[in-house]
Amino acid sequence: MLNEYDPFNAYQQTSLNSRLASANSHDMVRMLLEGLLEELGRVSGHMERKQYEAKGISVNKCLNILYGLDSMLDLENGGEVATNLHRLYDYCSRQLVAASVENDPETLVPVITVIMDIREGWSNLN
Template sequence: MYGNSNNFKQYQDADLAIRTAAATPHQLVIMLLNGLLDELIRAKGHIQARRFERKTESITKCIDILNALTSALDYERGGELALRLAGLYDYCVYRLYDASHQLSVEQIGEVEEILRNIQEGWEGMGA
Protein backbone atom coordinates (compact mmCIF):
# COMPACT_ATOMS: atom_id res chain seq x y z
CA MET A 1 0.00 0.00 0.00
CA TYR A 2 2.74 2.50 0.95
CA GLY A 3 5.45 1.08 -1.30
CA ASN A 4 8.68 -0.56 -0.48
CA SER A 5 10.30 0.62 2.77
CA ASN A 6 13.67 0.05 1.07
CA ASN A 7 12.77 2.76 -1.47
CA PHE A 8 12.00 5.16 1.38
CA LYS A 9 15.36 4.35 3.00
CA GLN A 10 17.12 5.06 -0.29
CA TYR A 11 15.28 8.37 -0.53
CA GLN A 12 16.30 9.28 3.02
CA ASP A 13 19.93 8.36 2.28
CA ALA A 14 19.94 10.47 -0.89
CA ASP A 15 18.31 13.39 0.93
CA LEU A 16 20.93 13.19 3.68
CA ALA A 17 23.74 13.07 1.11
CA ILE A 18 22.38 16.19 -0.61
CA ARG A 19 21.96 18.10 2.66
CA THR A 20 25.43 17.05 3.80
CA ALA A 21 27.09 18.11 0.56
CA ALA A 22 25.45 21.54 0.73
CA ALA A 23 26.04 22.12 4.46
CA THR A 24 28.50 24.49 6.05
CA PRO A 25 30.84 23.09 8.73
CA HIS A 26 28.58 24.70 11.34
CA GLN A 27 25.51 22.99 9.87
CA LEU A 28 27.37 19.66 9.74
CA VAL A 29 28.10 19.85 13.46
CA ILE A 30 24.43 20.51 14.18
CA MET A 31 23.43 17.60 11.92
CA LEU A 32 25.86 15.31 13.76
CA LEU A 33 24.54 16.42 17.14
CA ASN A 34 20.93 15.89 16.01
CA GLY A 35 21.78 12.38 14.81
CA LEU A 36 23.68 11.67 18.01
CA LEU A 37 20.77 12.77 20.21
CA ASP A 38 18.35 10.65 18.16
CA GLU A 39 20.63 7.62 18.55
CA LEU A 40 20.89 8.16 22.31
CA ILE A 41 17.09 7.97 22.52
CA ARG A 42 17.20 4.73 20.54
CA ALA A 43 19.91 3.33 22.83
CA LYS A 44 17.77 4.01 25.90
CA GLY A 45 14.83 2.30 24.23
CA HIS A 46 16.96 -0.72 23.41
CA ILE A 47 18.04 -1.03 27.04
CA GLN A 48 14.48 -0.73 28.28
CA ALA A 49 13.28 -3.33 25.76
CA ARG A 50 16.24 -5.60 26.56
CA ARG A 51 17.49 -5.55 22.94
CA PHE A 52 21.12 -5.66 24.01
CA GLU A 53 22.67 -6.30 20.60
CA ARG A 54 20.87 -3.26 19.17
CA LYS A 55 21.85 -1.25 22.27
CA THR A 56 25.47 -2.05 21.51
CA GLU A 57 25.06 -0.92 17.89
CA SER A 58 23.46 2.36 19.02
CA ILE A 59 26.12 3.08 21.64
CA THR A 60 28.85 2.34 19.08
CA LYS A 61 27.26 4.80 16.62
CA CYS A 62 27.12 7.43 19.37
CA ILE A 63 30.76 6.95 20.26
CA ASP A 64 31.74 7.12 16.57
CA ILE A 65 29.88 10.42 16.20
CA LEU A 66 31.50 11.82 19.35
CA ASN A 67 34.93 10.81 18.02
CA ALA A 68 34.13 12.51 14.70
CA LEU A 69 33.08 15.68 16.52
CA THR A 70 36.31 15.61 18.53
CA SER A 71 38.51 15.09 15.48
CA ALA A 72 36.77 17.96 13.66
CA LEU A 73 37.60 20.51 16.36
CA ASP A 74 39.88 23.34 15.25
CA TYR A 75 42.23 23.74 18.21
CA GLU A 76 44.12 26.66 16.65
CA ARG A 77 41.11 28.85 16.05
CA GLY A 78 38.94 27.39 18.82
CA GLY A 79 41.51 27.68 21.59
CA GLU A 80 40.13 27.06 25.08
CA LEU A 81 36.61 26.41 23.80
CA ALA A 82 37.84 23.60 21.52
CA LEU A 83 39.76 22.06 24.42
CA ARG A 84 36.69 22.19 26.67
CA LEU A 85 34.50 20.65 23.98
CA ALA A 86 37.05 17.88 23.47
CA GLY A 87 36.99 17.21 27.21
CA LEU A 88 33.19 17.08 27.26
CA TYR A 89 33.07 14.78 24.24
CA ASP A 90 35.64 12.48 25.87
CA TYR A 91 33.65 12.46 29.11
CA CYS A 92 30.52 11.52 27.14
CA VAL A 93 32.36 8.64 25.46
CA TYR A 94 33.45 7.24 28.82
CA ARG A 95 29.95 7.64 30.28
CA LEU A 96 28.52 5.77 27.29
CA TYR A 97 30.98 2.92 27.80
CA ASP A 98 29.85 2.75 31.44
CA ALA A 99 26.17 3.05 30.48
CA SER A 100 26.52 0.24 27.98
CA HIS A 101 28.23 -2.03 30.48
CA GLN A 102 25.84 -1.21 33.34
CA LEU A 103 22.74 -1.00 31.11
CA SER A 104 22.08 2.44 32.58
CA VAL A 105 19.41 4.59 30.97
CA GLU A 106 20.25 7.27 33.56
CA GLN A 107 23.86 7.57 32.42
CA ILE A 108 22.73 7.89 28.81
CA GLY A 109 20.33 10.60 30.01
CA GLU A 110 23.26 12.45 31.58
CA VAL A 111 25.13 12.36 28.24
CA GLU A 112 21.96 13.48 26.48
CA GLU A 113 21.67 16.51 28.77
CA ILE A 114 25.30 17.52 28.20
CA LEU A 115 24.92 17.21 24.44
CA ARG A 116 21.63 19.13 24.38
CA ASN A 117 23.44 22.03 26.08
CA ILE A 118 26.23 21.85 23.51
CA GLN A 119 23.66 21.66 20.71
CA GLU A 120 21.92 24.79 22.01
CA GLY A 121 25.27 26.58 21.98
CA TRP A 122 25.96 25.60 18.39
CA GLU A 123 22.46 26.59 17.33
CA GLY A 124 22.85 29.92 19.13
CA MET A 125 26.07 30.61 17.21
CA GLY A 126 24.20 30.19 13.94
CA ALA A 127 21.42 32.61 14.86
Protein backbone atom coordinates in the same frame (compact mmCIF):
# COMPACT_ATOMS: atom_id res chain seq x y z
CA MET B 1 11.72 -13.95 0.98
CA LEU B 2 11.44 -10.34 2.13
CA ASN B 3 12.65 -7.59 -0.11
CA GLU B 4 15.60 -5.89 1.62
CA TYR B 5 15.00 -2.67 -0.30
CA ASP B 6 13.34 -0.15 1.97
CA PRO B 7 12.14 2.88 -0.02
CA PHE B 8 11.73 5.04 3.08
CA ASN B 9 15.29 4.31 4.21
CA ALA B 10 16.55 5.01 0.68
CA TYR B 11 14.71 8.35 0.71
CA GLN B 12 16.18 9.25 4.09
CA GLN B 13 19.69 8.35 2.92
CA THR B 14 19.30 10.40 -0.26
CA SER B 15 17.99 13.35 1.75
CA LEU B 16 20.90 13.08 4.19
CA ASN B 17 23.44 12.84 1.38
CA SER B 18 21.97 15.96 -0.23
CA ARG B 19 22.10 17.93 3.03
CA LEU B 20 25.68 16.81 3.69
CA ALA B 21 26.80 17.79 0.20
CA SER B 22 25.63 21.36 0.70
CA ALA B 23 26.55 21.69 4.40
CA ASN B 24 29.26 23.96 5.71
CA SER B 25 31.23 22.88 8.79
CA HIS B 26 28.81 24.69 11.12
CA ASP B 27 25.82 22.89 9.60
CA MET B 28 27.66 19.58 9.68
CA VAL B 29 28.32 19.90 13.43
CA ARG B 30 24.64 20.67 14.02
CA MET B 31 23.60 17.67 11.94
CA LEU B 32 25.99 15.42 13.85
CA LEU B 33 24.66 16.67 17.17
CA GLU B 34 21.07 16.05 16.04
CA GLY B 35 21.98 12.58 14.82
CA LEU B 36 23.74 11.84 18.08
CA LEU B 37 20.70 12.83 20.11
CA GLU B 38 18.47 10.63 17.94
CA GLU B 39 20.82 7.68 18.32
CA LEU B 40 21.08 8.20 22.09
CA GLY B 41 17.30 7.86 22.19
CA ARG B 42 17.60 4.58 20.35
CA VAL B 43 20.28 3.37 22.79
CA SER B 44 17.95 4.09 25.69
CA GLY B 45 15.09 2.21 24.02
CA HIS B 46 17.31 -0.76 23.25
CA MET B 47 18.41 -0.84 26.90
CA GLU B 48 14.86 -0.77 28.16
CA ARG B 49 13.84 -3.59 25.80
CA LYS B 50 17.04 -5.57 26.56
CA GLN B 51 17.96 -5.62 22.87
CA TYR B 52 21.67 -6.03 23.50
CA GLU B 53 22.87 -6.45 19.93
CA ALA B 54 20.94 -3.42 18.71
CA LYS B 55 22.16 -1.46 21.75
CA GLY B 56 25.76 -2.31 20.87
CA ILE B 57 25.30 -1.13 17.29
CA SER B 58 23.70 2.13 18.46
CA VAL B 59 26.37 2.74 21.10
CA ASN B 60 29.02 2.25 18.43
CA LYS B 61 27.26 4.78 16.18
CA CYS B 62 27.16 7.28 19.06
CA LEU B 63 30.85 6.78 19.81
CA ASN B 64 31.70 7.26 16.13
CA ILE B 65 29.74 10.52 16.05
CA LEU B 66 31.46 11.72 19.24
CA TYR B 67 34.88 10.83 17.79
CA GLY B 68 33.95 12.63 14.59
CA LEU B 69 32.90 15.75 16.46
CA ASP B 70 36.08 15.62 18.51
CA SER B 71 38.26 15.18 15.42
CA MET B 72 36.78 18.36 13.94
CA LEU B 73 38.11 20.43 16.84
CA ASP B 74 41.18 22.61 16.29
CA LEU B 75 42.83 22.19 19.68
CA GLU B 76 45.86 24.24 18.63
CA ASN B 77 43.95 27.33 17.56
CA GLY B 78 40.52 26.82 19.11
CA GLY B 79 41.45 28.04 22.55
CA GLU B 80 39.39 27.33 25.62
CA VAL B 81 36.22 26.54 23.68
CA ALA B 82 37.88 23.71 21.71
CA THR B 83 39.55 22.36 24.85
CA ASN B 84 36.27 22.36 26.77
CA LEU B 85 34.41 20.68 23.91
CA HIS B 86 37.15 18.05 23.73
CA ARG B 87 36.71 17.35 27.45
CA LEU B 88 32.93 17.18 27.10
CA TYR B 89 33.09 14.77 24.16
CA ASP B 90 35.54 12.60 26.13
CA TYR B 91 33.23 12.65 29.16
CA CYS B 92 30.24 11.72 26.99
CA SER B 93 32.16 8.82 25.44
CA ARG B 94 33.18 7.43 28.83
CA GLN B 95 29.69 7.91 30.27
CA LEU B 96 28.12 6.23 27.24
CA VAL B 97 30.37 3.18 27.64
CA ALA B 98 29.53 3.03 31.36
CA ALA B 99 25.80 3.23 30.58
CA SER B 100 26.17 0.45 28.04
CA VAL B 101 28.04 -1.81 30.46
CA GLU B 102 25.48 -1.17 33.19
CA ASN B 103 22.59 -1.32 30.69
CA ASP B 104 21.12 1.65 32.56
CA PRO B 105 19.20 4.28 30.55
CA GLU B 106 19.40 6.70 33.50
CA THR B 107 23.18 6.79 33.08
CA LEU B 108 22.58 8.29 29.63
CA VAL B 109 20.76 11.34 31.01
CA PRO B 110 23.95 13.38 31.67
CA VAL B 111 25.19 12.60 28.15
CA ILE B 112 21.91 13.73 26.60
CA THR B 113 21.96 16.89 28.73
CA VAL B 114 25.52 17.78 27.69
CA ILE B 115 24.82 17.17 23.99
CA MET B 116 21.60 19.20 24.16
CA ASP B 117 23.53 22.08 25.76
CA ILE B 118 26.21 21.91 23.06
CA ARG B 119 23.53 21.78 20.36
CA GLU B 120 21.85 24.85 21.86
CA GLY B 121 25.18 26.68 21.82
CA TRP B 122 25.69 25.83 18.16
CA SER B 123 22.14 26.91 17.33
CA ASN B 124 22.76 30.28 18.98
CA LEU B 125 25.72 30.93 16.67
CA ASN B 126 23.39 31.63 13.72
